[in-house]
Amino acid sequence: AQTVTQSQPEMSVQEAETVTLSCTYDTSENNYYLFWYKQPPSRQMILVIRQEAYKQQNATENRFSVNFQKAAKSFSLKISDSQLGDTAMYFCAFDRTLYGGATNKLIFGTGTLLAVQP
Amino acid sequence: DVKVTQSSRYLVKRTGEKVFLECVQDMDHENMFWYRQDPGLGLRLIYFSYDVKMKEKGDIPEGYSVSREKKERFSLILESASTNQTSMYLCASSPPEWKGTDTQYFGPGTRLTVL
Numbered sequence: 705a706q707t708v709t710q711s712q713p714e715m716s717v718q719e720a721e722t723v724t725l726s727c728t729y730d731t732s733e734n735n736y737y738l739f740w741y742k743q744p745p746s747r748q749m750i751l752v753i754r755q756e757a758y759k760q761q762n763a764t765e766n767r768f769s770v771n772f773q774k775a776a777k778s779f780s781l782k783i784s785d786s787q788l789g790d791t792a793m794y795f796c797a798f799d800r801t802l803y804g805g806a807t808n809k810l811i812f813g814t815g816t817l818l819a820v821q822p
Numbered sequence: 823d824v825k826v827t828q829s830s831r832y833l834v835k836r837t838g839e840k841v842f843l844e845c846v847q848d849m850d851h852e853n854m855f856w857y858r859q860d861p862g863l864g865l866r867l868i869y870f871s872y873d874v875k876m877k878e879k880g881d882i883p884e885g886y887s888v889s890r891e892k893k894e895r896f897s898l899i900l901e902s903a904s905t906n907q908t909s910m911y912l913c914a915s916s917p918p919e920w921k922g923t924d925t926q927y928f929g930p931g932t933r934l935t936v937l
Contacts, residue, residue: 713862739925748930748931749912749914750928751926808853808919808926809855812857812865814863814864
């Protein structure tokens with residue numbers, strides 16, 4: 705079965721510091737897509753960053769970057785220069801590919817609640 | 823920008839009532855999804871639709887049904903609401919393939935309380 709695990713239910717970081725959120729997944733597929741989503745308090749879920757498994761280079765979006773370790777099936781999110789607006793629930797998600805093809809149906813982890821402290 | 827809207831932010835219903843949750847997207851996406859979000863459980867897929875009148879069960883379809891008569895609208899139906907269906911319900915849409923920066927786009931959610 706394909707699964708996603710986020711082992712940190714809550715984290716806290718000081719403003720301007722760096723924090724890393726962990727995510728591991730399990731699949732027997734070789735090519736797939738991984739996502740980090742952000743859900744601010746009482747606001748809509750939005751995409752933070754995505755990674756395609758066949759790409760060796762780690763994805764980066766401004767202050768957000770991933771450390772994608774395919775062999776270890778690990779997909780952590782690093783937030784640099786944390787800002788108060790980064791306070792949110794963060795979900796790791798994985799496209800449940802089938803026979804090598806994307807299904808567009810995502811499996812989500814249980815989330816990490818990140819609090820950025822002033 | 824993609825916009826996904828849901829008919830209500832908050833809804834309170836009684837046990838046994840029939841409940842309709844509506845979702846509309848304006849990006850002509852083929853795929854639409856209904857999830858429920860519970861603390862400690864993340865998001866779980868209830869139903870998925872990949873075209874008009876086409877639907878597929880997700881991981882937790884029991885107690886729910888869906889309707890997709892038009893491409894832009896996807897409805898979730900609780901035939902007889904129960905207290906264990908108290909939850910946050912999220913709708914999402916996406917194009918059929920992951921191209922470029924494609925992703926699932928989410929609505930604001932409906933927090934349903936069943937008394």
